[in-house]
Amino acid sequence: MLRKDFIKKTGIMKRRNFLILGSALGLFSYLKLKKSDDFEVAFKNVKPTIEAVQGHMFPQNSKLPLSLQTSLFMYETMSHPSFDKDIRVFVLEGASELEKRHDNHFTSLAAQEKEIALRAYEETNYGSAWLSQIMTLTLEAHFSDPIYGVNKNEKYWDEVGAYGGLPRPKQRYIGTIDV
Amino acid sequence: MYDVVIVGSGASGGAVAYTLCKxxxxxxxxxxxxxxxxxxxxxxxxxxxxxxxxxxxLFDEYHTIEEKVEGEWVATPSYESGWSFWNGNIVGGSSNFMSGMLHRMHPDDFRLKSKYGEIKGANVVDWPIGYGEMEPYYALAEELVGISGHFEPHPFAPWRSTPDFRQAPTKENAVVKLLDKSCKTLGITPLVTSRAVLSASKAGRDACYYSNFCGSYGCSSGAKGSSREALIVPALATGNLTLLSNTHVKKLHADNTESVSYAIVVDTITGEEKQIKAKLFVLAAQAHETARLLLNSANEYHPHGLANSSGELGKNLLFSGGGSGQGELYKEGLKEIEFEELMTTGLFVNRSVLDWYFIDDPKEGRFKGGSVEFMFEHQNIISRAAKDNQEEGKLVWGSALGERIVKRFREQKSIRFEIFNDWLPTDDCFVALDPVHKDKYGMPVGKLRLNGHPQDIKVGEYIAKHCEKILQEMGAQNIYASISAVPAQNLVAGGCRFGDDPKTSVLNKECRAHDVKNLYVADASFMPTGGSVPYTWTIYANALRVADAIVKQLKNI
Structure with a gap:
């Protein structure tokens, strides 16, 4: 039996605190999202910011460049009922907060300015947790089974020389969709 | 009306179903x-x-977890913390997802108090049965579940009624050459791990195909000895088993002080509620949920919960003491084996150490120790990629992140040890009903108060020091160990102690409720102490023992 130890250092223990902080920052509107259409609109609004952050974390000239399919993967997996609704809100509001810190111009910053902006954001507990969450979601996209549409031709598995086990999934838990 | 209703289809529920249907x-x-x-x-x-x-x-069904924070007990719903105490809620339960490294308890685990005496702050008692009464069922479980291995005599290994395992050990990675040599250099005896994974095909189940992804995943060949594969499938073949999945039991109803009449269940798909009647009821819902169900079944005949005249229901909940550690093996400096052999995927490490099961140390004293399993770090790709991407408290990103992850995968393999020692029963580890929170079915959720005994930490740290030396001898780098009082949520037992005295125990020695004639508990709830090995083999064995007692009772009805 593998020990299933809970690691409290991930920050997830305090995720409700982040939401409370988000509310204090005036970002609580995301808590009111009820319908999938609401999430679609909200995600679309923050998508450029999240993609800009991911592009900075996973630059195109690196060994693990950001896939353009990552946003779709995030949208699909975050829309599914199995996705933690608190984290869904956190992802949305963290992006809004980042934009707010830069007068809604984060995406147009130069690479060096983005580095400074993200390191400054990381100085806050809230920003640090959000950046960590974005990195984790991006890694999920890149290293999931190719059936999820990002790790095409096992590109990312090839890069690290590690492959998913058999049998591979024949269907996605998030349902079918044209990819 | 059924002869028997069993609540829960994991290791114990499957074992009881198998025996009764046969x-x-x-x-x-x-x-x-x-x-x-x-x-x-x-x-x-x-x-x-x-x-x-x-x-x-977790927003639908959850627990509240009570921990001591700055001297005060603070309860946090698990939907807030993400700390889930669910362990696989499908037919076959968490046995579908186990790694299958199984061990029998030692005869002295059945008489811990007699051997070591009182431990201050711990509610240690001897079991009402001895190893000799359990041994035939350990042997039966080994055969039915299909536990592979190789018996090697060791002073702390429990005795067996059969000379060796019928199933040979699963295939091993070459790293065992290095591990074995390192242990022997240090005077430590490595043993072959017994594993609930078939090395050879057996009765409709194919042998292990070494997928590299065993623990946390369902098995696609049937090699893993889950309750579903090993017990429920053959039970269904008898024609005597009605498997009701998507059926949640809200409470048991007792019309009098002596017997249960029916279970009140809800169809989890339609929401329809109904009653299911039987002559006899068996709870096998995993320790913390079994106690919760009994507490939720309180009525005028059983005001403090069903089978709770002792007041002991839910108390002395157990987990597993210990923790884990890890080190990295790199190509440079690798001894005994080639790097390519080390990087071969799928094969097991298959080594355990029992040398510290009982400790008599000139400096530290004489005390009960624990067992150790060696394994590779779980091979999940996403989790390995996401691990430790920080330097000096800052996230690594940009080109450096890609290089770091590629290096982690291509240039090293991490070997890990897990320590299992007694989680001593205390007054501050129990399950009760939360006074506020209810699940989506309107029933109070279980409130788990979690607090480990200081001795558990002492034992874990003692063993971890020795394990770190093994990794050092192997040439591993960046070695660390983590021993804490935070329990592994998949290793849970206790809460319905068995014993001879109805005033101090919930169940009798056959795991029938002292108070209620037609109610048994077959899961790990019965354990007054947990031993220093993972629980699963003991759960299988005890459930088979309980099932025999139920057969005897049914024949007399």
Whole structure:
């Protein structure tokens, strides 16, 4: 039996605190999202910011460049009922907060300015947790089974020389969709 | 009316169902999760390991976890913390997802108090039965479940009635040459791990195909000895078993002080509620949920909960003491084996150490120790990629992140040890009903108060020091160990102690409720102390023992 130890250092223990902080920052509107259409609109609004952050974390000239399919993967997996609704809100509001810190111009910053902006954001507990969450979601996209549409031709598995086990999934838990 | 209703289809529920159906009794096996057949399982990390697809959504069903914070008990709902105490809610339960490293308890585990005396702050008692009464059922479980291994005499290994395992050990990675040599250099005896994984095909189940992704995943060959594969499938073949999946039991109803009449269940798909009647009821819902169900079944005949005249129901909940550690093996400096051999995927490490099961140290004293398992770090790709991407407290990103992750995968393999020692029963580890929170069915959720005994930490740290030396001898780098009082949530037992005295125990020695003639508890709830090995083999064995007692009772009805 593998020990299933809970690691409290991930920050997830305090995720409700982040939401409370988000509310204090005036970002609580995301808590009111009820319908999938609401999430679609909200995600679309923050998508450029999240993609800009991911592009900075996973630059195109690196060994693990950001896939353009990552946003779709995030949208699909975050829309599914199995996705933690608190984290869904956190992802949305963290992006809004980042934009707010830069007068809604984060995406147009130069690479060096983005580095400074993200390191400054990381100085806050809230920003640090959000950046960590974005990195984790991006890694999920890149290293999931190719059936999820990002790790095409096992590109990312090839890069690290590690492959998913058999049998591979024949269907996605998030349902079918044209990819 | 059924002869028997069993609540829960994991290791113990499956074992009871198997025995009763083979004996010709009509059984209903109730499982709140769905049925997933062998063909449905895949190695989809995103689905099985990153999302709660085989456990309830924590916003629907949860626990409150009570921990001591700055001297005060603070309860946090698990939907806030993410600390889930669900362990696989599908037909077959968490046995579908186990790694299968199983051990028998030692004869002295059955008489811990007699051997070591009182431990201050711990509620240690001897079991009402000895190893000799359990041994035939350990042997039976080994055969039915299909536990592979190789018996090697060791001063701390429990005796066996059969000379060796019928199933040979599973195949091993070459790293065992290095591990064995390193242990022997240090005077430590490495033993072959017994594993609930078939090395050779058996009765409709194919041998292990070494997928590299065993623990946390369902098995696609049937090699893993889950309750579903090893027990429920053959029980269904008798024609005596009615498997009711998607069936959640809200409470048991007793019309009098002596017997249960029916279970009140809800169809988790339609929401329809109904009653299921039987002559006899068996609870096998996993320790913390079994106690909760009994507490939730309180009525005028059982005001403090069903089978709780002793007041002991829910108390002395157990987990597993210990923790884990890890080190990295790199090509440079690798001894005994080639790097390519080390990097071969799928094969098991298959080594255990029992040398510290009983400790008599000139400096530290004489005390009960624990067991150790060696294994590779779990091979999940996403979790390995996401691990430790920080330097000096800052996230690593940009080109450096890609290089770091590629290096982690291509240039090293991490070897890990896990320590299992007694989680001493105390007054501050129990399950009760939360006075406020209810699940989506309107029933009070279980409130788990969690607090470990200081001795558990002492033992874990003692063993960890020795294990770190083994990794050092192997040439591993960046070695660390983590021993804490935070319990592993999948290693849970206790809460319905068995014993001879109805005033101090919930169950008698056959795991029948002292108070209620037609109610048994077959899961790990019965354990007054947990031993220093993972619970699963003991759960299988004891459930088979309990099932024999039930057969005897049914024959007299």
């Amino acid at each position: 004996a010709g009794f009509k059984v209903a096996l109730l499982e709140k999760g769905r049925l997933m057949k062998r063909e449905e399982f895949s190695k989809d990390e995103q689905a099985y390991c990153r999302r709660d697809l085989v456990t309830p959504n």
